[in-house]
Amino acid sequence: MGTKERRQRELEDRERVFLECARDLIRDEGLLNLQMSRIAEKSEYAVGTLYKHFASKEDLLLALTVVDAEQHVDLFRRAAQWQASTRDRMFAISVADMIFVRRNPEHFRLAQYVLTEVVWRAASAERREDFLACSEPIGKVVVGIVHDAVAAGDLELKGLSPEEICTGLWTLATGTHNLVHAEGVLDDFNVREPYRLMCRHTQVMLNGYGWLPLIDTGDSESLDALIQRICKEVFDDLCN
Amino acid sequence: MGTKERRQRELEDRERVFLECARDLIRDEGLLNLQMSRIAEKSEYAVGTLYKHFASKEDLLLALTVVDAEQHVDLFRRAAQWQASTRDRMFAISVADMIFVRRNPEHFRLAQYVLTEVVWRAASAERREDFLACSEPIGKVVVGIVHDAVAAGDLELKGLSPEEICTGLWTLATGTHNLVHAEGVLDDFNVREPYRLMCRHTQVMLNGYGWLPLIDTGDSESLDALIQRICKEVFDDLCN
């Protein structure tokens, strides 16, 4: 009797509907104006039903973030599995991030809010674990590349752990996402293409680590060529 | 007739009282549980009076951030004015950040929340300008060091603007603050002293830029010695 399974499936479908409606509302009216009652209205369910799925508004927002994170992990996996030098594979992670942002321009705005203490604490413990669990592979994948690099002799750890090396690149990315969403800040600084700049900084950092083969960080044509190549070879279906 | 001036002063004093009470409440009960009525109660004024000073709760939080930011700028200025090589001065900025965090452990948790679209938009336009105005010198000071470095022949821009170079170091700092406040993330990564790690990454990045004199990023004793020296020579009154 598959009736239980069907119920389960219907439940998941409905959850997806709720999340999509929420996403649409955020896109159209802003995170600031998101109301639980409007989500219920738009999805044609009662408010109570919405609360059967999400412990609180914040819980729903975190759930939304989890959906994105799954896609994010997927892009990182592809970058890591690319057949190329360890340095290029690590760089491909930055490109993956850039592509992810292009496809989910609102993600980090949401994530920034959701990872705030206030919101994070207001989500359910279960959902928080979901998030951590689905983000974990991101770290794993990137640390894996560092290990490969050490094994291949492309990189010396110099007293740092692979995780610590990753942290440097990670903060570069996180920081960029932050600044991009901080009103007016980057404009004042005349930064036109923040993610391209992030890529350049990633290369600077990789050089700083002594990650072989070293490149000329001033050669922006090669940089663009490499980005293009990664788009073609790794993310062909995702680049226009 | 200094009566107008006295009023003005009393007003400012009261504002300071409100902000201090708010800070205490946040420290003791968490940002999540901060209530305007509690701030009024604690400061022994009426809620209405509180609203004479702050357009909204978010506005008050931003005001709190502004107070911190003033201190932050001050530390950066001291780092920039230090009589040392351009590279060491730039590195001293990271140390300034580290010291700032030690003295204001809650600042970036608050800032992270406040700079969120939702909260930022809910603060008054005036306060937002205050914030931008008082943060501006931070950028100025750091860009100044880059200019000095170029003038001194310690650094080649290689097609980047001084602002863009600063952005790299800035994202490193911002990203670090973020990760520090993201629950559980750094623990899983086994990062014990995130700000010391940030310093190491700053040095890696400076090497990556080719900022002279290059150093051996693996030599953590020299790193600690330099940090100590900066504490002594620049921030003597602030380091225990």
Add this chain to the structure above:
DNA sequence: ACAGTTCGTGAATAAGATTCACAAATAAAT
């Protein structure tokens, strides 16, 4: 002492998130 003005107050209002008693739908038992 008096009229005019500014300031502080906190009860009243408003906006929304969240709950929960009940109704409808479904499943199980006879």
Add this chain to the structure above:
DNA sequence: ATTTATTTGTGAATCTTATTCACGAACTGT
């Protein structure tokens, strides 16, 4: 097929807080 039990969905009512604003108190200048 009918009855009983269980699960699910509902939305009006509740609760929590931020925010307002009509009023009286305090102050200013005459």
